[in-house]
Amino acid sequence: MTASPPDNARPAASAQARSAHTSAAEGVVAAMRDLLALGLSQGTSGNVSVRHGDGFLVTPSGIPAEALTADSIVPMSFSGTWDHALAPSSEWRFHRDILQQRPEIGAVVHAHPTYCTAFALCGRTIPAVHYMIAAVGGPTIRCAPYAPYGTDELSRLALIALEGRGGCLLANHGMIATGPDLPRALWLAVEMETLCRQYAVALQVGAPVILPDDEIARTVERFKSYGLQAQADGPAPR
Numbered sequence: 001m002t003a004s005p006p007d008n009a010r011p012a013a014s015a016q017a018r019s020a021h022t023s024a025a026e027g028v029v030a031a032m033r034d035l036l037a038l039g040l041s042q043g044t045s046g047n048v049s050v051r052h053g054d055g056f057l058v059t060p061s062g063i064p065a066e067a068l069t070a071d072s073i074v075p076m077s078f079s080g081t082w083d084h085a086l087a088p089s090s091e092w093r094f095h096r097d098i099l100q101q102r103p104e105i106g107a108v109v110h111a112h113p114t115y116c117t118a119f120a121l122c123g124r125t126i127p128a129v130h131y132m133i134a135a136v137g138g139p140t141i142r143c144a145p146y147a148p149y150g151t152d153e154l155s156r157l158a159l160i161a162l163e164g165r166g167g168c169l170l171a172n173h174g175m176i177a178t179g180p181d182l183p184r185a186l187w188l189a190v191e192m193e194t195l196c197r198q199y200a201v202a203l204q205v206g207a208p209v210i211l212p213d214d215e216i217a218r219t220v221e222r223f224k225s226y227g228l229q230a231q232a233d234g235p236a237p238r
Contacts, residue, residue, distance in 0.1 A: 090150035115196035134219035
């Protein structure tokens with residue numbers, strides 16, 4: 001017969017769970033503020049989620065990053081339910097679906113940075129004009145077709161655009177970046193915006209040269225042993 005844990009072990013376990021929840025929620029708040037500081041978001045736009053326990057934590061709807069606290073972050077189940085005073089982000093569906101269908105992903109960042117969004121407004125796929133596109137996992141950053149925000153259809157289209165990729169654009173909307181954790185998802189968001197800015201400038205200069213798919217495939221493999229692709233800290237090569 002298995003002995004029950006002593007009574008004093010239960011409060012300790014409960015305190016540890018609360019501490020882990022608070023730490024994860026504080027990470028989401030910090031990520032939202034980082035989006036502002038990095039120029040990737042503004043006002044109440046953008047949202048962030050992180051896998052936690054049997055579900056995930058996501059930013060609430062309509063609250064600016066400066067006003068967020070750990071208590072503002074909404075815990076959700078993968079069945080799409082929540083029990084919180086605040087409603088989750090209107091984009092909770094694609095956060096839920098990405099985390100549920102891609103077990104290697106631990107965090108999702110959605111924002112409307114200028115250059116990513118400009119190409120999304122044009123429905124443009126970003127080609128391999130720079131080897132750093134390998135950070136996304138392949139030779140393109142795809143642009144998902146338009147669907148209204150917060151809908152199951154947008155989530156479905158985003159998942160298709162993310163097949164074999166860590167990030168994508170959303171037509172007439174913005175971008176999604178993912179990672180095994182929040183620092184790496186944020187890092188990828190910055191890299192995607194940088195690539196889009198470089199591509200926009202190159203198009204003004206002339207006709208950008210596109211690297212072949214096999215070169216990007218080799219770079220993807222090389223990145224697996226570099227920086228944030230293989231460790232908790234440190235950037236990938238530039």
